[in-house]
Amino acid sequence: MHRMLTMKLLKNRLLLHALTILILLFLIVAPPFLGKDIINILMKILVFGLAAMALDLVFGYSGLWSFGHAGIFGVGAYTVCLLMWHFSVYNFWLLAIAGIVAAVVAAAIFASLGLRMRGLYFMLTTFALGELVAAMARTFRKITNGTDGIWPMRYPDLGFGITLSHTGLFYFVLVVVIISGIILFRITKSPFGYSLQSLAENEVRARTLGYNTQLRRFIAFLISGFFVGLAGVLYVYTNGGINPPDAGMATSGLLMILVILGGVGTIWGGLVGSAVMNLLNYFISIIIPARWPIFLGVVFILTIFFARGGLYPRIANACKKAIGYGNTEG
Amino acid sequence: MIFLFSVLCGLSYGMVLFLLAAGLSIVFGLMGIVNLAHGLMYMSAAYIGIIVAKLTGSFWVGLLAALVSSGLLGLIIERGLLRTLYREQLSQILVCFGLVYIITNLHLWAYGPYPKAAPVLPSVLSGSLTLGQFEFMHYRLAVIVVGALLCGFLFWAQERTKLGSIVRAGMDDPETVRALGINLMTINIGAFVFGSVLAGLAGYIGIPVIGGVVPTTGESVLFLGIAIIIIGGVGSVQGTLAGALLIGVGSSLSQSFYSPLAKFFIPLIMLLILIFRPGGLVYRK
Numbered sequence: 001m002h003r004m005l006t007m008k009l010l011k012n013r014l015l016l017h018a019l020t021i022l023i024l025l026f027l028i029v030a031p032p033f034l035g036k037d038i039i040n041i042l043m044k045i046l047v048f049g050l051a052a053m054a055l056d057l058v059f060g061y062s063g064l065w066s067f068g069h070a071g072i073f074g075v076g077a078y079t080v081c082l083l084m085w086h087f088s089v090y091n092f093w094l095l096a097i098a099g100i101v102a103a104v105v106a107a108a109i110f111a112s113l114g115l116r117m118r119g120l121y122f123m124l125t126t127f128a129l130g131e132l133v134a135a136m137a138r139t140f141r142k143i144t145n146g147t148d149g150i151w152p153m154r155y156p157d158l159g160f161g162i163t164l165s166h167t168g169l170f171y172f173v174l175v176v177v178i179i180s181g182i183i184l185f186r187i188t189k190s191p192f193g194y195s196l197q198s199l200a201e202n203e204v205r206a207r208t209l210g211y212n213t214q215l216r217r218f219i220a221f222l223i224s225g226f227f228v229g230l231a232g233v234l235y236v237y238t239n240g241g242i243n244p245p246d247a248g249m250a251t252s253g254l255l256m257i258l259v260i261l262g263g264v265g266t267i268w269g270g271l272v273g274s275a276v277m278n279l280l281n282y283f284i285s286i287i288i289p290a291r292w293p294i295f296l297g298v299v300f301i302l303t304i305f306f307a308r309g310g311l312y313p314r315i316a317n318a319c320k321k322a323i324g325y326g327n328t329e330g
Numbered sequence: 331m332i333f334l335f336s337v338l339c340g341l342s343y344g345m346v347l348f349l350l351a352a353g354l355s356i357v358f359g360l361m362g363i364v365n366l367a368h369g370l371m372y373m374s375a376a377y378i379g380i381i382v383a384k385l386t387g388s389f390w391v392g393l394l395a396a397l398v399s400s401g402l403l404g405l406i407i408e409r410g411l412l413r414t415l416y417r418e419q420l421s422q423i424l425v426c427f428g429l430v431y432i433i434t435n436l437h438l439w440a441y442g443p444y445p446k447a448a449p450v451l452p453s454v455l456s457g458s459l460t461l462g463q464f465e466f467m468h469y470r471l472a473v474i475v476v477g478a479l480l481c482g483f484l485f486w487a488q489e490r491t492k493l494g495s496i497v498r499a500g501m502d503d504p505e506t507v508r509a510l511g512i513n514l515m516t517i518n519i520g521a522f523v524f525g526s527v528l529a530g531l532a533g534y535i536g537i538p539v540i541g542g543v544v545p546t547t548g549e550s551v552l553f554l555g556i557a558i559i560i561i562g563g564v565g566s567v568q569g570t571l572a573g574a575l576l577i578g579v580g581s582s583l584s585q586s587f588y589s590p591l592a593k594f595f596i597p598l599i600m601l602l603i604l605i606f607r608p609g610g611l612v613y614r615k
Contacts, residue, residue, distance in 0.1 A: 045600055067419060068597060113604050120419065127364075128560055129551055133595045139593045249549070253366075253427045260424070293435035300428025301411070304421045 015319035020174075025175055031167050037206030039170050043238040043272070045278045046177040047231050050259035053184050054227035059256065060265030061188055062220045063200030067124040067252050068110055068130025072225050074247020076103035081150040081242055082143065092156035096233050103229020104222055106133070111221035115214060127249060134248035148167060149243025156237055166285025173234050180227050185267045187223065196220050197265075254296075261303045263310020272312045331462030336586040337579055338461075342470035342539050344578020345477025349532035350551055351558035353525020359501040359512075359565030360521050362419050364471045367407055367426035368529055369552030370433045374541040375400035375530030377441055383449035387411050392449050393534055400530020401523050408522040429550065438545040445542030469538055476535065480528075485567045494612060497521065501565050557596050561603050563610025 031039055052071055054115055059065045079102040083089040090096075113123040137144045144150065155164045156172065187193050199206035199213045203234030207213050236242060245251065254277075277299065284295050307314075350372055357365045383392025383581070393608040407429065415421045455472050455592075458465040488494040499507045500514050508514055534549075537543055562573025577596055584591040603610060 004536075018546075048343065113608070116608050120358070120362060121609070123423075124364060124556065124560055128600050128604065131556075135410060135594075135597050249553075257424060257428075288366065291435060291439070293431040297428040297430070297432030297435070301425050304415070304425050304428070306378070308421065311414070 002136065010112075013145070013316075013320075017314050019315075019319060026047075028171075028211030031170050039166060040238070040281045042277055043170055043173050043234075045275045046173050047235050047238050048255070048258060048278065049271035049274035050177045050234070051228050051231035051276055052183055052255050053267050054224045054231065055255050056259045056265065056270050057184060057187065057196075057224045057227075058217075058221050058266055059259055060248055060267075060269075061193060061196045061200065062217055064114075064217065065119070065256075066110070066114075066221075066224075067123045067249065067256065068114075068126030068128070068133075069224075069228055069255050070251030071126075071130030071133035071248050072103050072106050072110065072228045073232040073235070073251065074130075074137065074242065076100060077236050077242040077246065078086065078133075078137060078144065078150075078232075079103070080236045081152060084152040084154065084236075085145075085150050086143075090154065090157045091274075092158050093277075099231040099233040099236075100226055103232060104225045107222050107225020107228070108218075111218050115217055115221070121229070126240060127252070130252050131249055134244045137244040137247055144244075147244055148328050149241055149246075152236065153240040154237065154284065155213075171238055173238060173300045176230070176234065180230060181268060183279065184187040184227060188198075188267055192216070192219075214265030253300075257300050257303060261299075261307060261311060263312035266310060266312050269310050269312035272315070273310075276311060331464060332586055333583075335461050335466060336582045337471065338466055338474070340579030341575070342473045342477075342578075343582060344526060344575040345481075346532050346536035346539050347554060347558055347578050348477055348481060348571055348574035349528045350536070351526045351555045351562075351574055352567070353584055354555045355559050355562075355564055355566070355570045356497070356521045356525050358559060360497060361412075361422075361518050363422045363426070364556070365426055365522075365525075366423060366587075367429045367433075368525070368555055369548035369550070371400040371403055371526040371529040372428060372533035372536075372551050373437065373545070373548035374403055374433065374533075375532035375545060376537055376547070377437065377446060379530075380446050380537065380543070385448075389449055389452045389455075393531075396530050396534035400533065401527045403530075403576050404526025405519070405522045407526075408519055411614035412522075412589050430552075434545055434548055437548075441545065443545060445544045447542050448537040450537065467538070471538055479534030481567065488567050493517075522610075535548055537590040554596070557600050559610070560600055561610060563612040566612050569610055569612030575614050576611075 027042070031042075034042075051069065055066065055069045056068050062115075076099040079099045080095045083095055089095060107275075110126055112131050113129065114122045117125055117257055137149075139148055140146075155166070155169055157163045188196075195206065195211055195216055199211060199216060203213055233243075235246070257269050258273035258277055260273070262269030262271065277296075280295070280299065281292060285292050315329060339404045340557065350368075353371075354365055357363060357368075378399045379392040379396030381392075382391055382395035386392070407426070411425050411429075412422050415425065451469055455467075457468045459468065460466075484567070486494075488498065496507065496512055496517060500512075500517055504514055547586070558570060558573035558577060560573075561576060562571070563569035566573040580599065581592055581595050582597045607613070
């Protein structure tokens with residue numbers, strides 16, 4: 001009986017896995033033949049996908065509506081940019097550590113101020129803190145170059161005299177994002193991940209069972225901050241630099257919609273949402289670049305009305321149906 | 331004199347902010363959503379008001395157009411979009427956020443990126459008071475009076491009328507209010523539209539006080555509004571007033587006496603409130 005069930009589940013996932021492997025194969029084989037702009041889009045998908053996956057850990061699994069994740073993202077990115085600009089530090093590993101540590105510290109501040117409140121108040125607090133980061137970036141002109149942003153336009157220097165090329169950067173980002181995604185996914189399938197879900201669903205019960213719910217939320221937020229910070233670090237390289245709006249509410253809202261579009265509480269959904277949104281951005285911007293925000297807003301609203309369940313679970317289900325198995329969850 | 335002048339300037343600024351944030355606060359309290367589209371009412375009313383005022387040559391017709399248009403926009407958003415997402419707070423918030431992108435870009439499309447200046451003030455309001463070496467516009471005085479009157483009215487309505495007690499009860503315990511046979515839906519629509527009209531009023535009368543309007547005004551005043559409800563606390567007239575005046579007068583004073591602080595005044599206060607008094611100065615419940 002058990003074996004049959006396992007077999008069924010395996011077959012159910014077969015097509016989804018086949019699809020994933022196909023996409024991965026494409027991403028591994030194709031880049032040398034692709035134009036620079038396509039590679040840029042793919043990297044953007046990966047970086048925002050990573051940030052969205054990290055947001056999903058607190059948003060989808062812990063029930064915390066963080067509207068300030070772009071602030072943490074910005075802290076990571078700005079740390080890297082400032083070190084490059086003011087102190088001429090170019091070693092990737094040093095920069096990555098500095099950016100991630102700064103982002104985790106920012107996440108700790110966000111969480112310790114925000115977690116005293118629930119629901120909407122948490123959202124307001126994180127919103128305010130995220131905007132605070134953007135405001136600082138805009139205001140301290142001498143340090144952050146104000147609204148112009150900082151544009152180091154460099155490729156990662158991995159030490160030992162290795163500096164990545166454009167295609168090399170793409171592979172690097174691909175590997176980092178996939179490994180991070182796997183780690184995040186494993187976290188959600190760990191006892192810690194299940195406990196997060198339990199306390200999002202029923203806080204009182206989780207607390208009665210002896211969990212320190214507040215501490216668990218805090219840790220989840222820090223883990224999320226770690227990966228958002230990592231995304232911020234990568235963003236400096238893939239984007240060439242950063243300016244204040246990347247840390248502001250527009251980006252925070254975007255990350256949220258990526259998670260919802262892809263599927264809340266699925267981790268990989270963030271990547272799917274990011275792919276759909278960025279490809280849409282790319283194709284619409286070819287036709288009418290100045291009106292992209294209108295389309296973005298429309299996609300926002302359509303997502304909320306028609307795709308709240310998320311695309312990733314739908315794709316997974318469609319795959320199962322296509323090979324003749326019913327509409328099984330899981 | 332400079333102190334008095336700055337305080338008066340700050341008061342007029344604070345009153346505009348109060349009108350802006352009042353709707354945000356009521357909607358937050360009643361419907362449990364952060365209306366991220368609130369800044370849009372302010373901005374679109376300002377634009378429409380300026381254009382109508384220019385066409386008709388009358389400040390007052392422009393004012394009327396601003397109020398009507400913001401009310402209509404509020405009604406359309408509430409009825410057309412938010413109603414269908416009843417009680418799905420996060421979805422409602424994100425729909426509002428989607429609107430920010432759409433309407434901001436439409437404004438950019440229609441009016442261009444350059445600031446639109448304030449309409450010509452009617453002669454009654456165009457003089458100024460002399461305070462030492464400073465000239466204080468009569469107009470700003472009028473804004474303070476209008477703001478104070480509306481604030482008094484709102485406070486009276488909140489504390490002394492049946493509608494006010496329904497609204498307060500609706501914030502604290504919507505289930506019971508509905509069980510008493512009161513249609514909270516109507517109250518919600520009313521509050522949403524009323525809040526939008528107040529934002530529209532703030533947008534139009536605020537142009538000479540705050541400065542010209544650009545397509546990103548919606549987002550920047552949204553931030554101010556949210557700062558006010560964080561500082562003042564949500565869901566009460568007193569709280570909103572406290573937050574608005576603190577920001578208005580504080581910004582103005584820091585501008586006069588220690589200008590490096592001015593840019594950073596609002597985030598600083600907000601941070602202090604978040605650390606020492608989460609929930610705001612006037613915390614309900």
